[in-house]
Amino acid sequence: MNYNRKEYTEEELIQLYRAILKPRMIEERMLVLLRQGKVSKWFSGIGQEAISVGSAMALEQDEYILPLHRNLGVFTSRGVALDRLFAQFQGKLHGFTKGRDRSFHFGTNEHHIVGMISHLGPQLAVADGIALADLLEQKEKVTLVFSGDGGASEGDFHEALNVAAVWGLPVIFMIENNGYGLSTPNNEQFKFRHFIDKGPAYGIDALQIDGNNVLEVYDTVRQAAASIRKNPRPMLIEAITFRMRGHEEASGTKYVPKELFEKWAKKDPVENFESYLLDELVLTQKVMESIKEELRNEIEEGLQKAFSEPMPEVNREQEIADMYQPFEQEVVQPASESKTERRFVDAISDALNQSMERYPDLVLMGQDVAEYGGVFKVSEGMVEKFGKGRIRNTPLCESAILGVGMGMSVRGKKSIVEMQFADFVTCGFNQIVNNLAKSHYRWGQNADVVVRMPTGAGTAAGPFHSQSNEAWFFHTPGLKIVYPSSPYDAKGLLNAAIEDPNPVMYFEHKMLYRSISQEIPDDYYTVEIGKAKTVAEGSDLTIITYGMGVHWAKQLQQELRESSLEILDLRSLLPWDKDAVRTAVEKTGRVIILHEDTLTGGIGGEIAAWISEHCFELLDAPVARVASLDTAVPFAPPLEQEFLPRQRLRQKAELMLNY
Template sequence: MSNHSYIISRLNFNRRDLDSKQLLSLYESLLKPRLIEEKMLILLRQGKISKWFSGIGQEAIAVGVTEALKKDEYILPMHRNLGVFTSREVPLARLFSQWQGKANGFTKGRDRSFHFGTQDYKIVGMISHLGPQLGVADGIALAHKLRSEKKVTAVFTGEGGTSEGDFHEALNVASVWDLPVLFCIENNGYGLSTPTSEQYRCQNLADRGVGYGIVSHMINGNNILEVFSEIKSLAASMRENPRPVLVEFKTFRMRGHEEASGTKYVPEDLMNHWSALDPVENYKTYLFEEGVLNEETQNTMIQNINAEIDQAYKITSEEPEIVGNLKCELDDVFAPFDLESTHIENTSKTSIRFIDAISSALDLSFERHQNLILMGQDVAEYGGVFKITQGFIDKYGKDRIRNTPICESAIIEAAMGLSINGYKAIVEMQFADFVSSGFNPIVNYLAKSHYRWGQKADVVIRMPCGAGVGAGPFHSQTNEAWFTHTSGLKVVYPAFPSDAKGLLAASIEDPNPVLFFEHKALYRTIYEEVPDSYYTMPLGKAALLKSGSKASVITYGAPVHWCLDLLKYNPDWDIDLLDLRTLCPLDYECIKASVIKTGKVLLLTEDSNFGNVMADISAYIAEECFEYLDAPVKRLSSLDTPIPFAQNLEINYLAKNKLEEILAKLMAY
C-alpha cells in the first residue's frame, strides 16, 4: 500500500479467502472487548472502578493484529488495546482483578490498567512513559533472530508516542539490525487533547519509515478484514525475510484520553464522521448483508460474552481487598538469586591490572553463558574505547559482541527485551556520564519490572566512571547516587582487580539489573594477583582492608586507594578501613561493627557532597550506632560543582586533597 494521503470515508470489506467460520470468529473477537468496555463504563459511573482508558472505535486494530500473529509471538500493547488480551484469551477474572488492584491480577495490586506483562500469553504491557516498549520489542525480536526462530514481534504506540526519542531510536536499531519488529502506530487523531496538526508536520506518520530504510504501510484501522489480512501477509513475509515494518493504522479515539477528560475539544462534525465508521457496527452490517450472521447468532454471541463478563466480575467483586505484607513487598523488588559459591584458593594467579580483570571476567562469562550478549558503541572490531573487549569479536562473533548506534535508551531497552526472551545482556556505556541518555528505561523499566509483574531484568550496565584523568565535566562523573536511590537496581563499585573480576562475574550471573561502576583512573594503575580461572564473589559484602581502633574510614572505588596511600605515610594511624564494594545491597552489618569498634567514622566518597550515598549511610549510623559514637559522623566528599578539566582545578575539586587534614582532626576529636 503506497504512502500517499489516506483519508477514510467508508469501510469496504473484502473477505478474500476467509470462510464464514473465520469471519464469525473475527466478529466475536471484535465484539468481546466492546462489550467489556461498555460494562466498565457503567461500573465507572457507579464508582466501582476508578479509571478507564477507552479503546472504543479502535478495536479492529488490536484484534486484527493479534489474530494475525501466532500465539507464541510477543505483542507489546498500549492501554487501549484490550483486544490484544481478549484475543489471547487472558482470563477475564484476572483482567478485572488487575484493573481493581486485587491479588488475582497480574501485579499484586502494584500497578493498574495494562501496565503488566504475562509470559503465559506472550504479552508485555506498557509503562506510562510509552516509548521504552519500542526498544524492548527490538530486544525480543533480536533474541528470536539469534536463535534463528521465524517469529515476529508486534509493538504498539500512538501517534503522540512517535514524537518521543525512543520511537526514533528503536526504528533505527531495528533497521540497522534487520529485526522482525512490526511497529504499529495507532493514529487516533489526538494525544490527550492535542490534535495531530500540533504533533507532527509530515503528511502521514508512515512517511517516517523512509528515513530509516523501513518499508511502511497505511491501513484502515477500522476495517477488521483489512487489518487482519494485511498484517497476516506482512507477518508471513517478515518471518521468512526478517526486517522491521512500520504500519500506520488510521483510526479515531471516540472517547476521552481517559474518561474524566471528555471529548469537548473534538469538533462535532469530526466526531460524527468517525461515528459512522464504527468498526464493530460496520462489520456486523457487512456480515448480515453477506448472510454470514443472523439475529439468533448475534444474540447468542452477546449473551455468552455478557455471561462470561458477569461471571468474571462476580469473581473479582468477591475477592477481598489486597492487604500489604512487608516481607512480600520487599522480597519482590528483586528476583530471587542464590549465588553458587566458588572455590579459588588453590588456583593459579597472575598479576594483572584492573582493566585486565574486567576483560577476564567478561571473557570467562562469555564462555560460561552461551546466551550472553554484549552491546555498546565501538565494542566489536575496535574493542571498546578502553580496549576491554579487544579480540572478543574473533572469539564470540558479531551476533554476541554488537556495535550499536549512539542511542543509549533503545539499547538498554533492547537489553530488557533480550532478558524477557531468554538472554543475558551487558550494555557498555562508553562513559558513565552518557547513561543520562538512557536513564528512563533503567529507573522506570529495568528497576520496576520484577516488582510489578515478576519479570526479571537480566541486564548488567558497565559504567566507566570517575575523575582524576583530566577528562572534564562530561567524562568524569561518578554518578552512582543516581541509581542507589532507585529500588530494584543493584549497584557495584569495586576498587581492586580481584574484586572487579569476581563481582562482575557475579553481576552477570545475577538475574537482576546491575549498574557496575569501573573507575577509569584505576584501569591501568592498580595491579593485583588475581585467580586465572572463573570465580564469583557475593554482592553486598564489604571488605575490611585495615583493622584499627581509633577511627573508621568507610569508602569505595578510587578513594580506597587514596586512604591506602595516606596510611603508608602514617603507619601509626590506627584506622579501620572498610571498602564497601557494593552500594546496593549495602553491608550494614559490617558498617555497624566497624563504627561500634572505633567510635569515630569518616565517610569518604569521590562524589559531590549533597545527596551522595554517604548521606544515607551517615543517617543509618546516627540511627543505629549513636550511643557508640565518640565524635560526630564526618562526611568528606568532592565539591558541589561540575568536574573541571584543568589539572589544578580537578585537584581542587576532589576530596582527596582534604583527606589527611580531615582524618587527623577526626582522630584528635
C-alpha cells in the same frame, strides 16, 4: 467501508467478529462501573478495537505483542481470563501485578504480552530485544509493538526504529494514528503528513491501512508477519483511526470538533463489520444474539469473581522482597590455584570472556565494543572469539539498547550493556529506573541486565566524561550497584553481577584501569554481592569508602603512620553491608565516610544517617563525610584536584583523630 474477505472462511470471519465484539462489550460495562466508582480509571479504546483485535488474531499465539492503553482487544484475543483481567483493573491480588499497578501496566509471558509503562516510548525498544532473541535463535517469529501518534514524538520511537533497521529485527511497529495526543492535535505534534513517510528514512518498509477495518488490519498484519518470518526485517504499519472517547474518561472530549465524531461514528469498526457479515449472510440475527449473550455471561461471571475478591493485605516484607527476583548467590571458588598478575582493565576483560563462555546466550552491546574493542579496549579481541551476533556494536541509542536488554530478559537471556562513559547513562535513565528496576515488582519479570559504567574523574576530561553518578541509582529500589576497587574484586564482582538475574549497575573507575595490578586467579570465580571487605585493620579511625576512595584511604594510612586506620571497602552499594559497617564503627568509635561523588545527596549521607540511628552508642565523635565539591567536574587539572576530596580527607582525618 470496503471489506475484502478474500479466501477467508465463514468460520474465520465469525471468529473475528466474536473477537472484536468482546472488548467493545467489556468497555461498555466498564464505563458503567467507572460511573459507579467500582473501577478507578479507564482508557477507552472504543472506535479503535479493529487494530488490537486484527493484529492479535493475525499473529501466532507464541509471538509477543506489546500493547498500550487502548489495546484491550489484544488481551481478550489472547484468551486472558476475564476474572483476572478485571481483578487487575480493580487492584486485587489476583491481578497480574498483585495490586501494584493498574489497567494494562503488566505483562504475561503465558500469553506472550508485555504491557506498557506510562512513558509509552520505551516499550518499542523492548520489542527490539524480544525480536533480537528470536533472531539469534534463528526462530521464524515476529514481534508486534504499538505506538500512538503522540507517543511517536518521543526519542524512544526514533531509537527503536533505528536499531531495528540497522540490526534487521523482525518487528512490526503498529502506529495507531487517531489524530490526537491526549488533547493535542497532530498538526501540533509533527509536521509530516503520514507516518509512512518515516519508513524510507529509516530504510523500513511502511504501509498505511484503514485502522477501523478489522478485516484489512487482520489481512495486512497476517501477510506482513508471514513475509518477515521468512525475511527478517522491521516494518511500520500506520493504522488510521479515531477514538470516540477521551484520552481517559476524566479528560472528556470538548477539544474535539463535533463534526469529527459524526464522521467517525459512521466508521464504527464493530457496527460496520457486524452489518457486513449480516449482509453477506455469514452472520444471522440468531447467531449474533447468541454470541452476545455468551459474551455477556462471560463478562458478568468474570466481574463477580473479581468483585468477590478482597483487596490485598499489606505484607511489608513481601513488598520489599518482590523488588528483586529471588536469588541466593553461591560464591564460586576458582577451580585451580593458577594466578597471574593482571591490571584492573584485564580483570574486567577476563570476567567478560569467561562469562561469555559460561553463558552461551549472553550478549554484550555497546558503542564500538566489537572490532574496536571499546574506547578503553576492555572487549578487544572478543568479536573474533564470540562473533558479531553476541558482541554487538550499537548506534548511539543508549535508551534503546537498555530496552533491548529488557526485551532479551523477557526471552530468558542475559545481556551486558556498556555505557561508553557513565555520564552517558542519562540518555537511558528512564529505561533503567522505570523499566529494569520496576519490572519484577510489577509483574514478576526480571531484568537480567548488567550496565557497565566507566566512571570517575582524575583524567582532566571535564564535566561530561568524569562524573561519579552512582547516587542517582542508589535511590532506586529494584537495582543492585557494585563498585570494585581492585582487580580481584573487579573480576569476581562482574562475574557475580552477570550471574545475578536482577539488574546490576557495575561501576569501573577509569583511573584504575591501567594504574593498578594484582595477582588474581586465572579461573572463573565470583565475589559475594552485598559483602564489604576490610582493607586495613585499625583502632583509631574508621574510613568507610569504595572505588577510588579505597586508594586515597590507603595513601592516607601511609601518611599517618602514627595512627591506626580501619579501612572498609563497601564494594557493593546496593545492597550495602550494614553488619560490616557496624563492626567497623565499633572498632574505633570515629568514622569518616569517603566518596568521590559530590557531597550533597551522596551515598555517604545515607550511611551516616544509618550509623547515627543504629550505632550512636558506639560513637566517640560525630560521623564525618568527605566528598567532592558540589560543582560539576572541572576540566583544568588544578581545578579538578581541588574538586576531588583527596586533600580534604587528611584535614578531616586529623580533626577526627584529635576530637
